[in-house]
Amino acid sequence: MKARVHITLKNGVLDPQGKAVEHALHGLGFGGVSGVRQGKFIELNLTSTDRVAAKKEVEDMCRALLANTVIENYAVEVVD
């Protein structure tokens, strides 16, 4: 099974990296851009063949390592 994980900063948490990207985009002439937020996207393969168990396992990984749950949200999607 393949899983895709999105890790994004929670609302209200400052995103200096996103701000820097936004500033650079303005400098390049893309003036209509605002609210840039940068997160992480992780793809991984699992040996598990059960969809529900696979999702639970990846959510455990998010809490244990992939995401900092104090400031970040995670969303897990199991693909085939």
Add this chain to the structure above:
Amino acid sequence: MKARVHITLKNGVLDPQGKAVEHALHGLGFGGVSGVRQGKFIELNLTSTDRVAAKKEVEDMCRALLANTVIENYAVEVVD
């Protein structure tokens, strides 16, 4: 309009960050994980109200700044 951008390493490009995550997951007891690849996920708002123009603009941003097209792929999705 809101846009979501996924930036991922091209196939064949080494991903030391993904490898490090994979190694750490094995160390935490998640033995069934393989092929971890880490990419970027960017969300942004646009003043443009035309879906097609918005997508084109974000693709231009990807080529100009967000992605290194030598080693990275990008995928743009325009949401409402």
